[in-house]
Amino acid sequence: MPDLDLAPLECRVLGCLLEKQLSTPDIYPLSMNTLVNACNQSSNREPVLSVAESEVQEAVAGLIARGLAEHWPGRVLKVAHTAKPTWNLSVQESALLAELLLRGPQTPGELRTNTRRMYAFPDLAEVEGCLTVLMEAEPPLVVRLARAPGAREARVAHLLSGPPEAVAPPGEPGPSRPGRLDLLESDVASLRAEVAELRQALEAFKAQF
Numbered sequence: 001m002p003d004l005d006l007a008p009l010e011c012r013v014l015g016c017l018l019e020k021q022l023s024t025p026d027i028y029p030l031s032m033n034t035l036v037n038a039c040n041q042s043s044n045r046e047p048v049l050s051v052a053e054s055e056v057q058e059a060v061a062g063l064i065a066r067g068l069a070e071h072w073p074g075r076v077l078k079v080a081h082t083a084k085p086t087w088n089l090s091v092q093e094s095a096l097l098a099e100l101l102l103r104g105p106q107t108p109g110e111l112r113t114n115t116r117r118m119y120a121f122p123d124l125a126e127v128e129g130c131l132t133v134l135m136e137a138e139p140p141l142v143v144r145l146a147r148a149p150g151a152r153e154a155r156v157a158h159l160l161s162g163p164p165e166a167v168a169p170p171g172e173p174g175p176s177r178p179g180r181l182d183l184l185e186s187d188v189a190s191l192r193a194e195v196a197e198l199r200q201a202l203e204a205f206k207a208q209f
Contacts, residue, residue, distance in 0.1 A: 004139060006066070006161045009051060009059040012039050014068060014160070015101030017081035018094050019044075022118035024197045029072045029080035032057065034200075043192060044114070046103040087137060092130045095119040097141060097158060105145060105157040105164065117197075131156055 006014070016038035021028045030038065036056050042048050060079055063069035067086060072078040084094055095118035099111055106114065108128055112121045121127050134142040140159055147154040157164040 004141075004160050004162070007059065007062065008161065009039070009049075009055060010062050010066075011101045011158070011161055012045075012049065012051075013056060013059045014063060014081055014083060015098045016041075017069065017079065018083060018098035019102060019118060020197075021081070022091065022095055022098070024200065027200060029078035031076050031078050032060075035060070035079055044102060044117070087141065090130070090133075091119055092121070092126065093134055096127070096130055096134065100142060100156065100158040101160065105155040107153040107155050109153065111156065 013035065016035060017028075017030065020030055020034075020038060027034060032053060036051070036053050039051055039056055040049055060069055063081070064071070068083055069079060069081050072080055083089060083097070087093075089097065095115040096111055098118060099115050100106065103114065108124055108131065111131075112124060112127045115121065131142060131144075134140070135144065142156050142158050143164065145155050145157055145164065
């Protein structure tokens with residue numbers, strides 16, 4: 001069983017590989033250049049990073065050593081994850097895990113919205129059912145955090161880099177819920193990212209002819 005104490009950049013790389021397999025399968029597995037761009041993407045990422053190719057290569061090597069990624073030889077060396085067969089993940093579970101790796105703790109409602117570029121959950125019941133599977137995995141892959149004071153919903157976090165830090169100490173207010181404008185801006189950013197990914201996939205398809 002792979003070691004789950006992943007470094008932050010290893011989490012970002014694994015999240016990108018899971019995400020791109022579902023959102024842009026035509027360009028998956030990813031070349032190193034595409035993987036670096038995915039790690040530094042400004043939308044659907046928290047925090048936004050600016051990492052060099054050498055750093056991403058080191059993170060990939062770390063994931064390979066843990067049995068969570070592999071190289072695909074060819075004219076251009078590519079990288080693929082092995083998380084789905086390792087943990088027997090469904091498409092739905094892969095989407096949820098990718099989102100938690102890329103943007104950190106979120107409520108089930110936020111996860112339903114933010115995973116739609118990878119999988120469109122029809123309702124919250126399916127989200128909760130898949131989260132339960134991930135929580136009951138051996139070892140557990142996600143955990144439900146204690147509800148922060150003032151928050152309406154508890155958030156969920158991944159466990160691939162060890163136990164998550166507390167969202168807010170007892171007695172301190174939790175993070176504010178996003179307003180309508182924030183949600184709209186997030187939706188626009190997500191749609192722009194999807195269009196960019198589709199354009200990239202189209203260019204890759206044209207290059208085959």
